[in-house]
Amino acid sequence: MNRLLLAVVAAGFALGVAGCGEQAEVTVYKQGKYQGKPDKDPWDNDQFKSDKNAWEKSVKARNLSQNEYVRITGN
Numbered sequence: 001m002n003r004l005l006l007a008v009v010a011a012g013f014a015l016g017v018a019g020c021g022e023q024a025e026v027t028v029y030k031q032g033k034y035q036g037k038p039d040k041d042p043w044d045n046d047q048f049k050s051d052k053n054a055w056e057k058s059v060k061a062r063n064l065s066q067n068e069y070v071r072i073t074g075n
Contacts, residue, residue, distance in 0.1 A: 043055030065071070 041050075041052070043052045044050050048055045048058070
C-alpha cells in the first residue's frame with residue numbers, strides 16, 4: 001500500500017513538473033525573411049482560373065447579398 005501511494009505521488013509529481021517546462025518556440029520568421037509558403041493572388045485558383053474580373057464580380061455579388069438594405073428592397 002505504501003509503495004503504491006509513493007508510486008502515485010511520484011507519477012503525479014513527474015506529470016506536474018513536465019507540464020511546467022518551457023518549450024522552444026518554432027518560428028517561421030527569421031531576420032526579416034518569411035520562410036513559409038508564398039501567397040498567391042485570390043483569383044489564382046481552380047474556380048476563377050486566374051480571371052481577376054470574374055473574381056471581382058463574384059466578390060461584389062457576395063457583398064450585395066450581405067447588404068440588408070438591398071435584400072429588403074429587392075434592388
